[in-house]
Amino acid sequence: MAEDIKVIVFKLATEEYGIEVDKVQTIERLMPITRVPKTYNFIKGVINLRGVVIPVIDLRGRFGLDEAEHTDQTRIIIVVVNEMEVGFVVDSANDVIDLNRESIDTPPEVVGGIKAKYLDGVAKIGEERLLIMLNLSEVLNKSEIVQLESFEG
Amino acid sequence: MDMNQYLSMFIDESNDHLQSLNENMMGLEANPDDLSIVQVIFRSAHTLKGMAATMGFEDLASLTHQMENVLDLVRNGKLVMQDFIFDTLFKSLDALEAMVQDITGGGEGKADVSSIVASLQAIVRGEVPSAQGGSAAPAAAASKETEAPALLDEFQLSVLEQSIQEGLQVLFIEVTIRKDCQLRAVRAYMVFELLERFGEVVKSFPSVQDIEQEKFDYSFSLYYISQKTAEEMQTLIMGVSEIDSVTSVALDVETLSQLARAEVAAAVEEAPPAPARENNPPATQTPAAAPKREEAKKAAPAKSAGTPSRTIRVDIDRLDVLMNLLSELLIDRVRLEQHASDIQSGELTETVEHMSRVSGDLQNIVMKLRMVPVDTVFNRFPRMVRDLAKSLDKKVDLIITGAETELDRTVVDEIGDPLVHLLRNALDHGVESVTDRIAAGKPETGSIQLRAFHSGNHVFIEIQDDGAGISREKVLKSAMNKGIVTAEQAAAMTDNEAHQLLFAAGFSTAEVISDISGRGVGLDVVKAKISSLGGNVTIYSTPGKGTTFSVQLPLTLSIIAAMLVRLGSEKYAIPLSSIVETGIVKRSQIRSVHSSKMVEFRGAHIPIVSLSAIFNVPDYDESSEEETEIVVIRKGDKLVALTVQDFIGQNEIVIKNLGKYLPSTQGISGGTILGDGQVALIIDANAFIK
Numbered sequence: 075m076a077e078d079i080k081v082i083v084f085k086l087a088t089e090e091y092g093i094e095v096d097k098v099q100t101i102e103r104l105m106p107i108t109r110v111p112k113t114y115n116f117i118k119g120v121i122n123l124r125g126v127v128i129p130v131i132d133l134r135g136r137f138g139l140d141e142a143e144h145t146d147q148t149r150i151i152i153v154v155v156n157e158m159e160v161g162f163v164v165d166s167a168n169d170v171i172d173l174n175r176e177s178i179d180t181p182p183e184v185v186g187g188i189k190a191k192y193l194d195g196v197a198k199i200g201e202e203r204l205l206i207m208l209n210l211s212e213v214l215n216k217s218e219i220v221q222l223e224s225f226e227g
Numbered sequence: 228m229d230m231n232q233y234l235s236m237f238i239d240e241s242n243d244h245l246q247s248l249n250e251n252m253m254g255l256e257a258n259p260d261d262l263s264i265v266q267v268i269f270r271s272a273h274t275l276k277g278m279a280a281t282m283g284f285e286d287l288a289s290l291t292h293q294m295e296n297v298l299d300l301v302r303n304g305k306l307v308m309q310d311f312i313f314d315t316l317f318k319s320l321d322a323l324e325a326m327v328q329d330i331t332g333g334g335e336g337k338a339d340v341s342s343i344v345a346s347l348q349a350i351v352r353g354e355v356p357s358a359q360g361g362s363a364a365p366a367a368a369a370s371k372e373t374e375a376p377a378l379l380d381e382f383q384l385s386v387l388e389q390s391i392q393e394g395l396q397v398l399f400i401e402v403t404i405r406k407d408c409q410l411r412a413v414r415a416y417m418v419f420e421l422l423e424r425f426g427e428v429v430k431s432f433p434s435v436q437d438i439e440q441e442k443f444d445y446s447f448s449l450y451y452i453s454q455k456t457a458e459e460m461q462t463l464i465m466g467v468s469e470i471d472s473v474t475s476v477a478l479d480v481e482t483l484s485q486l487a488r489a490e491v492a493a494a495v496e497e498a499p500p501a502p503a504r505e506n507n508p509p510a511t512q513t514p515a516a517a518p519k520r521e522e523a524k525k526a527a528p529a530k531s532a533g534t535p536s537r538t539i540r541v542d543i544d545r546l547d548v549l550m551n552l553l554s555e556l557l558i559d560r561v562r563l564e565q566h567a568s569d570i571q572s573g574e575l576t577e578t579v580e581h582m583s584r585v586s587g588d589l590q591n592i593v594m595k596l597r598m599v600p601v602d603t604v605f606n607r608f609p610r611m612v613r614d615l616a617k618s619l620d621k622k623v624d625l626i627i628t629g630a631e632t633e634l635d636r637t638v639v640d641e642i643g644d645p646l647v648h649l650l651r652n653a654l655d656h657g658v659e660s661v662t663d664r665i666a667a668g669k670p671e672t673g674s675i676q677l678r679a680f681h682s683g684n685h686v687f688i689e690i691q692d693d694g695a696g697i698s699r700e701k702v703l704k705s706a707m708n709k710g711i712v713t714a715e716q717a718a719a720m721t722d723n724e725a726h727q728l729l730f731a732a733g734f735s736t737a738e739v740i741s742d743i744s745g746r747g748v749g750l751d752v753v754k755a756k757i758s759s760l761g762g763n764v765t766i767y768s769t770p771g772k773g774t775t776f777s778v779q780l781p782l783t784l785s786i787i788a789a790m791l792v793r794l795g796s797e798k799y800a801i802p803l804s805s806i807v808e809t810g811i812v813k814r815s816q817i818r819s820v821h822s823s824k825m826v827e828f829r830g831a832h833i834p835i836v837s838l839s840a841i842f843n844v845p846d847y848d849e850s851s852e853e854e855t856e857i858v859v860i861r862k863g864d865k866l867v868a869l870t871v872q873d874f875i876g877q878n879e880i881v882i883k884n885l886g887k888y889l890p891s892t893q894g895i896s897g898g899t900i901l902g903d904g905q906v907a908l909i910i911d912a913n914a915f916i917k
Binding site (some may be wrong): 106108109110111117119120121122124125126127128129157158159160168190214216 | 551552555558768797841842843844845883884885886887888891892893894895897899900904905906907908
């Protein structure tokens, strides 16, 4: 069980998050995004990734955090989940670490305002750092979004 | 051996063979005496059987084997083709198609075909249920079998020989049932069931049917192909109760040929025609003389087995990748052209120009690679029309022209279903019954013409029947009953408008209407599908003379001509195929009618829609402008004016979908990459017109 996984670490507001490296296709600098009208607010639009049109999600928006100004550090992480290619806009992404699966604990109910179901667990690295592992298929689950919206509306 | 790598090849080739079988069967039905077609059919079936057996699809192999048995009798002149045989063979083809379909879908190609097999076997035994037109020949063959029980015919012999060469066991099994057995047929049946499970009974003496009817003493013998050894089979059969003894001998080629010689000698005594067969070595399987083979080639011009293939199969996904790479190249080309004109270096400009030409040629070639003849869709129609005409008890000739017309693969993949619908419609509602046709003074056989041809940047596919035509009154009456049109509207309609009502949504869903109007089952679905392909359907009908459905399709779905427009900082592409015209209107010309905005356009008032309002464009608002540019778009007969800020110009664009995460967005049909590398969204004109 003491299996090591490689994790891409990125930042959103003050928290650090992790995505398993084999789900990540590339990490891109910010590029022009074409807005797509009539879709969810957190979908920033589509980009041209070397000839393929890929939708881009603002992860802050997805998690209900305030949107931030894009900076030099802003990155688009292209992930592939269930054959869907999607880009995540994150505040910065600059680390790859090895993580032992056993060091991932079940998540607490709420982490920085993010609902527990989007999380796979929380890993403690060293003394201070906490890494929030994302449950990507839940993050990308659209049916749940529709339900949520109709519920609130 | 891992067979998976051959699976796709097997599927492709099986489909080819099934197609050619279908075509040739149709040809044979039209010309039942042409034995050269039978040869072609036999060879196709034989190849199919071999492939299926190699791939381990036993059900497929054994069904084709049964078909071969029938075809073998036909080609040797022992059996005359007749309706029942055709029907059974067609049914077998359907079953084979279903099996291959199953394999394509990842299944094992298993199917319950026992009733078809029983029919085929009955035909081989000479029991054709319908009028026994040519009963003399099969009956003679059957009686010969009973007289000389050990006789293997040339075909069975070759099957056995091939099986030995393929490393299978060919066994001669003799089973004796205990004398005190009460139900001999049941025991025999159990033995056969056991045998069928582990292999294939090629021939049994007495025949299976006689055994079933208990027309045997206490023993029977059979030739059997299996992977099991003689000993294993012996033990297995002994496992059935009330079996007295089993002898099982494995045969090799040598003993087989001895057997064959002995049999031929026996046959010489009993049946004079038999020695003629001896002259043809069983293995070659091509007794037809050379001129006959040429005829066969004529019958199947597309796929003659011997000619080396000058084509290769390419996975469509790879072509898509090639297309993507090419479109990137084209985008880079535009950028290079821009840089070159900025830098103003003669040499660079020259190089870029050359590159432009090369990439242009490359684009043409790639587009051509994606083009396939509509034949690939059309070729299943003759069979369908034949079956449908039979079930409707109508007489119809299907005349296909322009099957070589080429269309982009993506369009061809989509167009099959709508065409099936239109053809069924023409056959069901268009062409009249034989009695009605005679009463109307027409030839009793109706005709349906299926035409494909190029015209400009479009392909037209037309389905024309010479039936009764559409009755305007009936259509209007049922449309009024359905509340689709009012009486005044109906009275004002031209014939053409009335015909278009058949495509109205409510029209098709009603069950009774098709009886009253004679047309209109699911045509709205057809129309929707064709519209989604960027095409159009129109109906022309003359009462008493017939009806034509004309389907207009774009040549390709992946590259289209589009008008690029600007809305603030955003760019959108509108497909040229849905644009009627562009223009400028003054604010003052826009009127409010029932709280919706209308504008006068060529004497009619059409709705005017603000694109920027619908798309919530952040940095453009036309309400302050004196004049506004409009694009008039069309869906069917309806027009809508869309307001835009600026026209950028016309461009050939490569259509990309927005990815799986955004499969459909209202008003947007996809994206395209512009020369500057940015993505522009393509407007789905259909979404703006209800």
